[in-house]
Amino acid sequence: MGTEDSTETRERKLISVEVSQLLGRFDHKVDFPADRDFVILHGPNGVGKTKLLELIAATFSIDVYMISETPFRSVSFIFSDGCILSVERLGQEALPGLGEEEANTDSFIMRLLEPGRGEITWDASDSPPQTDPAALSRMLNQADIPVRRLASGRWRDLTDGETLSTREVLGRYREYLPNRFLSTRPEGFPEEISNLLGEIRVHLIETQRLINVTYPSGSRAGREPERRQPTVVEFSQDFSRRLDDALAQNSRVSQGLDRSFPRRLLSDTELAPEITEDAIRDRYSKQSEMRQRLTQISVLDASGELPLPDRPLEPWEKRVLWTYLDDTEQKLSTFQSLLDRVALLREIVNSRFLYKELVLDRDGFKVVTAAGKEIKASQLSSGEQHELVLTYDLLFNAHRNSLVLIDEPEISLHVAWQKEFLNDIVRIAAINSSRFIVATHSPQIINKYWSQTVGLEPGYENETLWA
Structure with missing residues (x-):
C-alpha cells in the first residue's frame, strides 16, 4: 500500500492551468494531458503568453514577489491525482499598475484542495518574507545598495526617499542579492502546499538567452x-x-x-x-x-x-x-x-x-x-x-521529471532548425523525463504537432482594464 502511494506521488503531473484576467483582461485555459510530453501555446502578441509562463514559474518556486507583480485575478493548477492549487487576489484593486495609490499587492490567497481532505489556505498578506533583517542589512550594505532600515520590515530608499517593505526591497534590488534572500519559503507557509509544489521542479527558459548579466558584490545599484x-x-x-x-x-x-x-x-x-x-x-x-x-x-x-x-x-x-x-x-x-x-x-x-x-x-x-x-x-x-x-x-x-517552460524557441533559428525543434524535445524528454510548455509565434516550430497546441485568444469580450 505504501509503495503504491509513493509511486502515485512521484508520478503526479500538471494536467491543466486556468488563469483569469491575466494582464487585467485575458482568460486562458491550457489543458496538458498527462500522457503528453509537451503542449504548445500560440496566439497574437499581447495576450500574455510570456506572463503566463512567468506566473507558473513564480508559483512553483513560491516567489511571492513575482506572483504579486504579475497582473491577474486568479490562477488554478489541476494535477493528475485530483489535487487543485489556486491563487486568488483579494480585490480588483490588487492588480499591479492600476493607479498611483496602489493597494497591497501581496494580497492574495493560495488554496490547496486534495481529494478526501479539507482545504488548506495561505494568505500572503499575513506572512512577511522569511528574511533575517540583520543579515539582509549586512548584505544590502555589502552590495552598496542605497537603502536604510527604519524599523522591522520597513526600509527607506535613499535614491528617492520612498519607504519600502522588505518584500519591495527584495523586488526592487533582487538582481543584486544572492538567491538565498529571494527563494526562501515564507514564514508560515503550509507544508502540504510546499510539498506539492516541490514535487514538480519548474525550469523557465526566457527569450534573453545569449548574455548572462552578473552583478558582483560591491557594484552600486x-x-x-x-x-x-x-x-x-x-x-x-x-x-x-x-x-x-x-x-x-x-x-x-x-x-x-x-x-x-x-x-x-x-x-x-x-x-x-x-x-x-x-x-x-x-x-x-x-x-x-x-x-x-x-x-x-x-x-x-x-x-x-x-x-x-x-x-x-x-x-x-x-x-x-x-x-x-x-x-x-x-x-x-x-x-x-x-x-x-x-x-x-x-x-x-x-x-x-x-x-x-x-x-x-x-x-x-x-x-x-x-x-x-x-x-x-x-x-x-x-x-x-x-x-x-x-x-x-x-x-x-532541467532536472529529471521537471516542467520546462520555453518562451519563443524560434529566436534566431533558421526555418529548417525550427521545424526540428519539437522532434528534439521528444528525444530530450526520453532522457530526462521532463515535460514542456512551449510558447511560440512560429508555425514552423509547431510543424506537424498542431494537435498539441492551445490557442490563447484575445477574448475582447472580457475587456476591462489595460486597454
Missing part, C-alpha cells in the same frame, strides 16, 4: 553591471565543472572497489553458471565502446587498452575477468548520464552546424571548423549560439 558574459561561455564552464564532479565521483567509487578487489576475488572461488566466455567477451566489448566515448570528452585514454586473448579462456581467467568487469561496470556507470546527454547534445547541435563541429572535453566547449581550425564558442553566429545554449539548457539544467 543603478550602475551598469560590471560583467556581461556570453551564456555559451557560462555553459562551457558549467560543463567543465560537471565533468570534474563526475570524475571526482568516479574516483570515490573506484577507490572503494579497488580496496575490496583482492578480498572479493579470493572469496569467490566457484565459477558461477552465468560466467561464460561469450558473456565475458560481450561485456568487455560494450565496456570498450563506452571507454571510447569517454576518450572523446578527455576523461579516459584508451590507447593502452589490451584486447582479450584470441584463445579459450581458462576457468581462473574467467573468474578474475568477471570480477574485473563487475567493478568496471560500476566505475563507468558514474559517467552514463553525462555521456547520454553529451551524445544527444552533439548529435543535435552538429546536425545544425555547417562546416564546423562541437567538441566537449574537460575545458568545456570547443568548435572545430572543417579546415581543422579551433574557434571560440562565443564566435559562433547568434543562431548557432541560440541552438547550442537552448539544447544545453534543456539537457543539463
